[in-house]
Amino acid sequence: MESADELLEHLDPEQREVATRFGVPLCVRAGAGTGKTRAITYRIAYAARAGILDPRNVMALTFTSRAAGELRSRLRDLGVRGASAHTFHAAALRQLGYFWGTAIGGAVPPIAENKLSMVAQAAGQLGMTTDSVSLRDMASEIEWSRVSLVTPDDYPDRARSLQRDQAAGYPAEEIARLIRAYEDVKQNRGVIDFEDVLLLLIGILIDRPDVARMVRDQYRHFVVDEYQDVSPLQHRLLQLWMGERRDLCVVGDVSQTIYSFAGASSRYLADFAREFRGAQILELIRDYRSSPQIVACANEVIAPDSSKGAVRLVSQLPSSVPVVFKEYGDDVEEAEAVAAEILQLREKGVGLADIAVLYRTNAQSAEFEAALGRAGVDYSIRGSERFFSRREVREAMVGMRAAARAEAGGALADDVKAVLMQRGWREQPPEGAGAARERWSALAALLKMAEEMERARGAGMAEFVAELEERAQIQAAPETDSVTLASLHSAKGLEWHAVFLVGMSEGLMPISLAKGEDAIDEERRLMYVGITRAKQCLQISYAKGNGQRSARKMSRFLQGTWPRPSEPVSRATSYRERKAAAARQFAAEHEDDVPLFEALVEWRLEASRRIDKPAYVILHDSTLRAVAVAKPATLAQLGKIRGIGASKLAEWGEEILGVVAQSGSGR
Incomplete structure (x- = not known):
């Protein structure tokens, strides 16, 4: 096990x-x-190894079960045991269950998994729409009113101040x-909801100082991830x-605040030093995920946000x-073009699991599902x-539990592979797409997870089964070999080698429902989150039409980032550009002939003045370059050069040969 100082070397x-x-x-x-x-x-691991804290006194908090599971897994990889890493709700629920009998008495009321039926009953009682x-x-x-600590009495004024006063088409009152009415329905049913878990625990901690003291004796060091949420x-x-x-150590990024509509507030992160006197602020700005091109694009998109x-x-x-920008x-x-690009990436060796198609709304996925299905x-x-x-x-998992009880003694990956093969799985995937391929991919994901755990911490079958069971409880699925289709909100916290950011047009990004400056700013941050999911390849696209008319415009957030279309060039400008390009090419290919060409140009200018006509009437630059390369010594040789006909040869032949001879180049 590495020492505290050795940990810091990473x-x-x-x-x-x-x-x-x-x-x-x-x-x-x-x-x-x-x-x-x-x-x-590493902060928790270092402090534990250095004796600064006891991991059992640590509470690490985050906002998704998947993120909490990842924290616990990483801490185990670092040899840290005993630290609590949970979501706010999971931590609160554990404490509520532990202290309920002491503080309230009896059993904790059942938690309603879905509040829609209670909302429907309350709405029906008030004669409101129930679709x-x-x-x-x-x-x-x-939910917003409760997580924002807004009471029903305060709701109308607060909702109007935040332009939320037409929820479901009803006035704030x-x-x-x-x-x-919802609170009454819930009480009559004898259940609580997820917001109640936090609210009830808050009430207990306020009303029962003895309970609060017990909690504070247990948890003395706090770490909060995604503090902007x-x-x-x-x-x-x-x-x-x-x-x-x-x-307290909090970590967050105000530029990734995308849940304000659900009650999240980045002000606690932005104003941390004001709340905690003597606090110190550190910044992490070294991006180890995305290429310089992708980072530049992300910085440009988020720049107007003044958070x-x-x-x-x-x-x-x-x-x-x-970064690639495409208009369709x-x-x-x-959708068809994106599917074709994904096929090309696969041909280049990019795994499907490392590719994602991200969009603003779930309804946008249908076309991409169809196109990918047709492409196999x-x-x-x-x-x-x-x-x-x-x-x-x-x-x-049943087979692996049996193997764990039998104390399978081989390498973890080999033992897991044996269990899978007993159930018909083979190392080679079935041909094509479909249900058989999905089943194969799901089991292959279990094997990949076993290989990673064996490599990271030398895990055995019993530890692997425990990890699977924990993941099953929080629905933290391992990675499967397939392209991910996801909304921008659900993609937060994830990353892929290649990302296709699709449907980036006005009305979708920002969404037409976004009203007011704050809502528009949040949509910009949502695009930023999408861009920063990409590691090496990023394509941003939108479709001008929806099958009926071409009315969509590029998202306003891409103005200044999206490459400008080529502007019309005047004939004069075009001629000058072609002339300059030809001169550069000639100089590169015939460096030794440039002095003779320049001498011929000087002669042509003097001759044009004698006859009072434009220089090009005598000979074009291309003809003079050909003369400079050929270096003719006789009229017969000069007459073979393209652009010098009989009349030109008779009128200017001797003078041209004189210039060539004077340069010492005549053959």
């Missing part, structure tokens, strides 16, 4: 500062691809009534968890291919069928 200077700066509240402004997760996991679209909008607004509700809970303590605390990325990678006639043409390219839609719900995956 970090760059700024990451090392993050890992070693203790004793003050620390805010890390970390741009996309700068290794923020690496920095915070599926309206219900989703109503549920989102109820009606939505406030709906929020009250913190909501007022989560921020309040964090305050109560910490109490008077100041051992406080933003950082400007600097790529650390070698120069790569340029319609959606079908765009496997794809997976992020957020669709859950990996661990697949039959072949469940059956494979």
Whole structure:
């Protein structure tokens, strides 16, 4: 196991500062691809190895189960055991279950997995619309009000101030009534929702100082990832968890604030030093993910955003291919062209799992699904069928549990391969696309994960099964060999070798529903997130038409970044450019003949003055260059040169031969 100092050797200077700066509240402004997760996991590992803290007293918080699972996995790879790494909701739910009997009594009420039925009942009681679209909008607004700590009484004024006063087409006063009715429905059903998990724990920590003291005795060091996504509700809970303590490290990027519509607020990140006196601010700007071309594009797109605390990325990678910009006639043409480009990438050796097609709305995926299907390219839609719900995956996990109980003693990857082959899996994939290929890819993903765990930490079958079971609980699927289709929101936190950013036209980016300056700014940040998912290859495109008319325009966010079309050039300008190009080419190919050509040009100018006519009437530059190369010594030789006919030869032949002879070049 590496020592504390040896751990630091894996970090760059700024990451090392993050890992070693203790004793003050620390805010890390970390741009996309700068290794923020690496920095915070090494911070915990370094402090544990150096004896600065006990990992059991650490609470690391993030915003998705997948990200929390990755934190735990990386900490295990670094030999750290005992640290808590959870989402806010998961951490709160564990504490709520532990303290409920003491603080409230009885069992924690069941959590409603989906609030739509309760919203529908509340809306029906008020005579409001209950179609599926309206219900989703109503549920989102109820969630926003609760995570923003906005009461029904305060909702109308707050919603109007933020231009949210027409949710589901209803005035703010009606939505406030709906929020009250929803709370009544929930209470009558005897259930709580996910927001209640945090709200109830906050109430317990406020009302029961003894419970708050127990929590603070357990958790003394806090790390919060993606701090730009913190909501007022989560921020309040964090305050109560910490109490008077100041051992807090937060990491975030205001340029990736894309969940304001759901209650997230980057102001806690931007104003960290104001909230925590004596806090120190560090920046991570070295981008290890994206090429200089992609980073330059991202910086240009985000530049007009004036968010406080933003950082400007600097790529650390070698120069790569340029960013590609494409305009298509319609959606079908765009999808077919992208599918063709993906086939070319595959031919060049890029794995399908390292390619993504990203779009603004889920409805845009249909054309790309169809085009990839016709091309025989496997794809997976992020957020669709859950990996661990697949039959072949469940059956494979049963076999691996049996192997773990039998204490399989070989190398992990070999043992996993044996289990898979017992169930009919083979190393060679089936031909073509379809269900058989999807099943093969799912099982191949398990084998790849086993190989990575064996390489990273020498894991055995028992540890592999435990990892799978944890991933199944949080739906953190391993990577499959297929192209990813994903919305920009669902792509956050991920990366691919090649990214196709499609449908980047006005009305889709920014989305037509975005009203007001703040909403438009958030759409710009969303495009920035999409661009920074790409490592080496990025193509940005849009379709001018939708099958009926060509009315779409390029997204305003790409103005100044999208290459300008060639502007019409005047004849005079065109002639000058061609003349200059010809001169450069002649000089490069016939360097020794340039002096004679220049002498011939001088002679032609003097002759044109004698006859009072333009120089080109005598001979063109191309003819003079041919003379300079041929260096004729007789009229017969001169007459063979293209551009010198009988009349030219009779009128100017002797003078031309004289210039050639005077130069000492005559043959």
